[in-house]
Amino acid sequence: MKNLIENYENYFVSELQSRRFQPETYYQIISKILKKNEKLFEIKELGKSFEGRPIKLFKAGKGTTKILLWSQMHGDESTATMAIADIFNFFINYSEEPEFKKMLSKISLFFVPILNPDGAARHQRLTAQYIDLNRDAIRLVTPEAKVLKNIQNEINPEFGFNLHDQELSTVGYTDEITCIALLAPAFNEKQSDNEVRLRAKKIAASLANILNNYIPGKITRYDDTYEPRAFGDKMQSWGTSTILIESGHIKNDPEKFLIRKLNAISLLMTFFNISVENYESLDIGIYEDLPFNTYKAYDLIIRNVKIRYKNGTIIDADLGISYQVNTHTTNSPILMEVGDLSTFVALRDVDGNGKEILEEDIFIEQEFNLNKYFNNKNYSV
Ligand SMILES: [Zn+2]
Structure with a gap:
């Protein structure tokens, strides 16, 4: 499985070259890929955005461990959305591999790419209602936030991946620019640990281990101040072990091809790790000892x-x-x-x-x- 995942060129979706694309274009590109094996994914419209754009769910796998992933709740943060297209292509290419089949018998994956399609269409952070979707987890005034809360309620996933792009930042007090930041959000002001958050920290440690093979010294921990209006923090309190992956920056790569590749590889490896439950013994210190983002x-x-x-x-x-x-x-x-x-x-x-x-x-x-x-x-x- 590791070999298949590391051969990224075999599943990179070359139709997606620019970080700016319309949601309709994205759906066209992935539906062309998914047509090659229509049995692999169940596709469902979860609802519509404020301006009536569809918000879609792509489900793969029949396992009991449920994993929910959503990307681009901030409309201009499209790196992980592009990586999800690559992941779908991986699934299609390797659907007959015994190891892959085994993985999908253990886990069920629920992908919601482009949660904020109106923002994505304008390439802006906010929704069409000028609301920051990631500050609407309490009031749920936007249709997009309701969609996310409803799907979480309905499937009650064990794991959640909240996929973003972050501001340009540096790794602690080093001269390195942050490539990827990780966060297992707090569920209370004291930032205490419970079973749900500890599990998220173990997954974050597993992600840090994977990423260390590619970008050592360029990984940080995102600010974990409690923000009850944010979905990561709320998901954690709703019982879903949630991890934020924040795509950062790298020199001479404005379209973030390398960071997109790292999103795809590290997520695929994490799905596998969850399916064989080999994250449970990990030391959360691997995550907790990551330096914080600094802004230099x-x-x-x-x-x-x-x-x-x-x-x-x-x-x-x-x-x-x-x-x-x-x-x-x-x-x-x-x-x-x-x-x-x-x-x-x-x-x-x-x-x-x-x-x-x-x-x-x-x-x-x-x-x-x-x-x-x-x-x-x-x-x-
Ligand atoms: Zn964001």
């Missing part, structure tokens, strides 16, 4: 420029530029910080060669006129 990174740092103030003063400085609003990459360079960025890292780190920047062009947290000073594509991300 920008999309672009231009080092070694000079800033000329209106009164004639000139200083040496670096420029920290962001192309992100939440996790969504924009096209406008936003100037976040000027000054000493020697303790910061960047997805793209370039030398400004002492270029003089005028005070009148400096607006913090606003668009920076990059082309005026650096009209060269080396300076774009």
Whole structure:
């Protein structure tokens, strides 16, 4: 099974190349894949989004251990949705493998890709009602949140995977950019452990073990402050051991192909681990000792420029530029910080060669006129 999973090229869905796609396009691509073996998946419409887009469930397996996965509750966080397409392709390709059949006799998988299709269609975090779906687990005012709560109620899964993309961040106090962050959310303010959360921590430890083979030193623990309005935290209190996987960043990979591959591989291996129950003896310290995310990174740092103030003063400085609003990459360079960025890292780190920047062009947290000073594509991300 491990060999099949590691040969990612054999099941990578090449039709999905860009992180921006319409939900309809995604459904078309996966229905073409699933047609090759119509018996493998049961497909059901769970409900509709605020704007009437379908929210679909794809179920595979007949086992008693139930696993629920949902992705893109934030509409611009599509990496795991793309990995789910790869996972479906894996299932189709290897449906006759004895080990695979055995796995699907032990577990049942319930996938809800693109929980927020209206947000996905606009490539925005919020739903069409401007609500953060991951802060609607208590009131359930959005149709999308109701869909997720209803399916959790109906199937009462043992495990839940809440799949996101995260903001650009660094690994603890190292210079590494976080590739993937994991979280076994708290179910109360004290962040105590019970049986449900401990099981989630063991799965997180199992994921960390798998990911360590590919991206050692680039894995973090996501902030585990209790957020009762979030689904991860609520699921944990509803009895579903829930793990968040947050897709981060890597240099020179704007479409996140490597992180998507790691999502697919680590999820497939985790399904297998759950099916043979070999996560139970794992040390939760593997998860708990992961460093937290820190925020010492920008999309672009231009080092070694000079800033000329209106009164004639000139200083040496670096420029920290962001192309992100939440996790969504924009096209406008936003100037976040000027000054000493020697303790910061960047997805793209370039030398400004002492270029003089005028005070009148400096607006913090606003668009920076990059082309005026650096009209060269080396300076774009
Ligand atoms: Zn998110």
